[in-house]
Amino acid sequence: MKLLFGGSFNPVHLGHLLVARDVLEDFGFEEVIFIPANVQPLKGELLIPPEVRLKALKAAIEREPRFKVWDYELKKGGISYTYQTLEEFHRVYGEEPVFMMGADSFKSFHLWKKPEKILELSKILIVSRPGEEVDVERVLKRIGVSVPFKEFRRREASLKGWRVALYRGRLVELSSTEIRERLKSGKPITFMLPERSEEIIRRWREDALQQDV
Numbered sequence: 492m493k494l495l496f497g498g499s500f501n502p503v504h505l506g507h508l509l510v511a512r513d514v515l516e517d518f519g520f521e522e523v524i525f526i527p528a529n530v531q532p533l534k535g536e537l538l539i540p541p542e543v544r545l546k547a548l549k550a551a552i553e554r555e556p557r558f559k560v561w562d563y564e565l566k567k568g569g570i571s572y573t574y575q576t577l578e579e580f581h582r583v584y585g586e587e588p589v590f591m592m593g594a595d596s597f598k599s600f601h602l603w604k605k606p607e608k609i610l611e612l613s614k615i616l617i618v619s620r621p622g623e624e625v626d627v628e629r630v631l632k633r634i635g636v637s638v639p640f641k642e643f644r645r646r647e648a649s650l651k652g653w654r655v656a657l658y659r660g661r662l663v664e665l666s667s668t669e670i671r672e673r674l675k676s677g678k679p680i681t682f683m684l685p686e687r688s689e690e691i692i693r694r695w696r697e698d699a700l701q702q703d704v
Contacts, residue, residue: 492650493588494518495580495613496565497526502692503548504670506663508555508584511616514659516558516589517648518616523556524588528571532604538671541565543695544680561618572636574605577612589614589650593677594625594657601633610636615655621664627657 496511503525511523527544539547545562552558563579564571573590580588580625590613592600600606609615617627627640638654645660670680674696680689 492522493558493584493586494520494523494616495526495561495577495588495590496523496588497528497571497576497592498527498547499531499667500527500544501667501683502544502670503551503664503688504667505682506557506665508551509661509663510560510683512555514648515617516617516657517643517646517658518589518650519661520557520589523560524559525552526561526562526564526576527648530570532570532572539589539695543691547684547688547691550691551685572604574603574608574612576611581612587613591616591618593618594620594623595632597627598623598625601628605637606634608652610634610638614650617618617655617657619657619659619662621662626658627655631635631655686703 494514496507496555498507500507511525515522525548527539527541527548545560545565547562552560561624564576567575577588577678590609592615594617597615603609617625619647630641631638639652640655640657641653642659643649648658660682670683674692680692683689684692
């Protein structure tokens with residue numbers, strides 16, 4: 492079974508990569524497919540351009556053959572709706588995936604476009620985030636659905652018996668927001684993302700600053 496990891500990756504960082512590797516190993520996924528969003532309806536405009544985010548993401552995963560990038564949402568353009576991406580995934584791959592999101596994102600899942608359709612097209616894997624607690628069953632009630640739910644810790648995971656699962660894995664206190672703020676203030680971002688990705692982001696930032704002069 493394939494795991495879909497959607498997000499802005501604005502930019503990708505080591506926290507993204509560590510959680511992807513952990514769930515790959517713990518659940519026994521065939522591969523993890525990263526899907527960078529074009530425009531996320533609940534996040535608005537993104538700081539880093541799509542082509543730069545994509546290039547940094549590809550550089551970040553190049554050493555892990557079980558990590559892939561699918562740029563469907565970037566090529567499609569416009570607002571990125573997960574249910575449409577999942578419909579396209581079914582058309583292209585002909586199988587049901589697991590879609591992964593952070594606990595902070597799941598809190599607003601009832602506000603997503605057609606959340607009930609997303610639950611029809613894929614299993615949902617929620618990963619815990621530092622300082623974030625989520626009442627999964629309460630969110631599902633707000634959507635008006637009742638599906639099998641399980642909770643797992645590291646090295647105890649299984650793909651059986653659930654439609655929605657909460658994974659309490661490794662907590663990495665690192666965010667794309669922090670990286671963007673450090674970029675804006677001129678602080679170093681070394682050790683926060685892979686070296687080649689950092690070079691790509693820094694080169695973009697330097698070029699952008701020169702154009703603003």
